[in-house]
Amino acid sequence: MKGMTRLMLRSCNLSGPIPAHISEMTPLQILDLSFNRLEGKVPDFEGLAYLQSLFLTSNLLNGPIPDWIKSRDSRYQIDLSYNNFSESSAPPTCRETLNLFESFSGQNNLTLGRECLQTYPCSKDRYSLHINCGGSATTIGNIEYEGDQNQAGPAKFVPNIASWGFSSSGSFWDVNSTSDQYIANNVSILRMNNSELFTSARLSPLSLTYYARCLANGNYTVKLYFAEIVFRDNKSFYSLGRRIFDVYIQEKLALKNFDVENAAQGVDKVVVREFKAIVRNKVLQIRFHWAGKGTTGAPERGTYGPLISAISVESDFSPPNDDKKIFIIVGAVVSVLLLIFMILGILMWKIYIGGRISREKELRGLDLQTGFFTYRQIKAATDNFDVANKIGEGGFGSVYKGILLDGTIIAVKKLSSKSNQGNREFVNEIGMISALQHPNLVRLYGCCVEGNQLFLVYEYMENNSLARALFGPEEYRLELDWATRQKICIGIARGLAFLHEGSTLRIVHRDIKTTNVLLDTDLSPKISDFGLAKLDEEEKTHISTRVAGTIGYMAPEYALWGYLTYKADVYSFGVVALELVAGKNNMKYRPNEDYVCLLDWAFVLMQKGNLMELVDSKLGSEFNEEAVRMIKVAVLCTNSSPALRPAMSAVVSMLEGRTAVNELITDPSIFGEELRFKAFRHPFDVISEADSLIQSLDST
Structure with missing residues (x-):
């Protein structure tokens, strides 16, 4: 087999020495003999001029590391981790792409070669560590998770900072390994709490080891956070794989044949495993190890190796307080200076920095659900x-x-x-x-x-907004027949009825208009844009608030006085219903200069008994009865007095024809010119006149 370019015999239960005749396979580019029981020294493969990747991890190899390996530069991927090489053979520097993780069997059982550890000396003891594996730095509650976004590789030791790092071993089978394969990003929407920890995860096809250094000796609680964000639970190609691996803490088996999806009972779901660990040499080692089980060839990269989303390490004991006396002495000397600096800091904050608090920290601190x-x-x-x-x-x-x-x-x-x-x-x-x-x-x-x-x-929403469908640019308008308009009107009414009466929270939307009604593929309406919404508390008769909304849709009592109840939404709905029937914008349509808006015209036509003039000419005259009913409901909803407007559940019933439409004012002499214009210019004058009118009608 002298023409071989890739020889991969991983996890094949091979034993004995590595055959020296492999050196005769001169075209060889990749040699992977990982996870076997090979022993003895590494043969001289210096003559393999094309060899780019050498993976010998997790064997029983010993003796010195050959000089031809030490001389290879960073373009080569070489993984000698988890063997028994002699410590004296350590290279002069800890090169990232010469992975010697757990290569030495020193008395202290350190997780890296002595020289690698000494490169990053400990300045003080640490008592906790939190890592967002594969993701950016983030804050959850009062815990700051450090970022871990190094792209890693098939044979790489990554000292992220002086106090921790990780080692990645192995290349993915049947693909050309690239750096973006060692971090998985979620492929769907995540709904779990603290989803920032699970939008990405660290992957490895063979072995992935995190080590925490400079920890004070003692007992610790280790929490490992997992979520399967690569596999799917649908019928797609991404639902076919299984991920099974082992977890070791301080070289002791903590989880055997761990399956994230099975443990969490589904994909995109969180599973947390908690363990106790003892630190004796200031180093804590956590290893995720593929044991040869699960999917290896499909659906694609990263499906069979270990995956970890976040790591949390906390000491089970309180840090010592040896520096208390020093702090007392220093505090007495600098207390005056601190007071001065504090005063200056407060002044600087108010003058220059007070308004510049990080928007991100402020919003994340709210624990958005x-x-x-x-x-x-x-x-x-x-x-x-x-x-x-x-x-x-x-x-x-x-x-x-x-x-x-x-x-x-x-x-x-x-x-x-x-x-x-x-x-x-x-x-x-x-x-x-x-x-x-x-x-x-x-x-x-x-x-x-x-x-x-x-x-x-x-x-x-495929069909954008109702406003665009009715009176947007010509190329975007939709041919809405009467049945569709009626369905849209009833759908909006049902949505508002749910907000006002059907949900646990009674909510006033405050900005119901055609641009905030979206249409899906079937032209079913959905209310959107809740940025101005308010809770309508049952024990309060109304809410007094700043006026916010859209002119032409705001109820008069709210627009003038900030008097807000759910009846303000009823008024806005009435305007939208009129626009649906007429196919015209309330504020932009004026038949002539005598009319203020579409709603004004509707009041006059109702007074004259000629409501069919309102109906969009595109609809024809087949739906007179339903159209008149919708117009009457709309006029009823836009009554100047909120007390005379119906609840949205009653509106739904009237629109569906289950109850008759209430007609409060039918005498044209009552609703004359003066009262008509007051409905738009002096709403509360209209309210008082309407109240007097009601009393008069009651007595009659």
């Missing part, structure tokens, strides 16, 4: 916010279409840097909609909070 996406995921999904993917623009910012790695289509709402209310609306929307599930409410998948970047990630 939703899934988290990384900025990198959002950029990839939207093709770096390509203009071609922009599907909308609002007061909050721009909206982009995106596609996740698993094919899920999403809508990404990007916070405008100029939005003064951005943080509040961002948190408010998550707090409101994440607790609600209804067919007529848009679904929130999660959010992204990184630096000054804020994003909300929703389900994608």
Whole structure:
């Protein structure tokens, strides 16, 4: 077999010395004899001029490390870890791509060669360590997890910082190993708490070992966090694999044949395993070791080796307080200086820094109960916010279409840097909609909070907004027949009825309008944009709040006085229902200069008994009865007095024809010109006149 270019006999239960005649396979590029029981010295393979990768990890090899191996530069991948080489043969430097992890059997059983350890001396004892494996630095509660984003490789020792590092062993079978294979990124939406720890994970095809150095000797609690983010549980190619590996802590077997997906009872689910460990030489070693079981060839890279999402190490004892006396002496000397610096610091904070608290820390500190996406995921999904993917623009910012790695289509709402209310609306929307599930409410998948970047990630609605479908640019308008418009109107009403009466939280949306009603593939409506929503507490008759919303849709009592109840949404719904029937925008349509808006025209036509003039000419005259019913319901909902507006559950019943539409004012002499204009200019004058009218009618 002298023409062999790749010889891979991993985990084949081979024993005895390595055959010297392998040196005659001159074209050989990869030699992998890992995880066997080979013993003796490494033969002289210096003549293999094309050899780029040599993997001999986890055997019984001994003697000195050959000089021809030491002389190879960093272009070669050489893994000699987990053997019994003599310590005297250690290379003069700890080269990253010459992996000697656990190569020496010294008396102290150190996890690296002595020279490698001495390269990073300990300045003081440590009592904890928290690592976000494969991910960026993040804070969960009051615990800071250190980042671990080195791309690693098939044979690499990575000293991340002076106090910890990791070793990666092995290349993935049947593929050309590249650096991006050793970190897995999730391919779907994560809904677990603290999802930042599970958006990525560290992978290795053979052995992955983390070591914590400079730990004070004593007992520790080790927590290992796992989540299967590569496999799927659907019928796709990604659901076929199994990942099985062993876990060692301080070289003692802690988990045998561990299957993450099986232990968590599904993919994208968290499983945490807790162990006790004893540190005697200031080093704690945690090794994840593939034992030759599980999937090896499909579906793709990273499916059979160990995977770890996060590591947490905490001492079971309190740090000593030997420096107490020194602190007392020093404190007496510098207390005055500290006081001065404190005063100056407070002044500097108020003058220069007070308004610049990190948005990211502030928002993450709120423990938002939703899934988290990384900025990198959002950029990839939207093709770096390509203009071609922009599907909308609002007061909050721009909206982009995106596609996740698993094919899920999403809508990404990007916070405008100029939005003064951005943080509040961002948190408010998550707090409101994440607790609600209804067919007529848009679904929130999660959010992204990184630096000054804020994003909300929703389900994608194929037909955009109702506003665009009715009176957007000509090329985007949809031919909505009467049955579809009626379905949309009833769907919006059901969504509002759920917000007001059906959910545990009674919520006032405050900004119901056609641009905030989205349409899916089947043209079913879903209410969106909960940035201005308020809780309607039952023990309070109303909410007094700042006015926020859209002119033309706001109820008069709210627009003038900030008097907010759920009846404000009823009024806004009435305007939207009229726009649905007429196919015209409330504020932009004026039949002539005598009318203020579409709603004003509707009041006049109702007074004249000619409501069919409102109906969109595109619909014809086949649905007169249903159209008149919808118009009457809309006019009833837009009554100037909130007391005379129906609840949304009653609106649904009327629209579906299950109950008759209440007609409170039928005498044209009552609803004259003066009262009509007061409905738009002096709402509370209308309310008092309407109250007097009701009393008069009651007495009659």
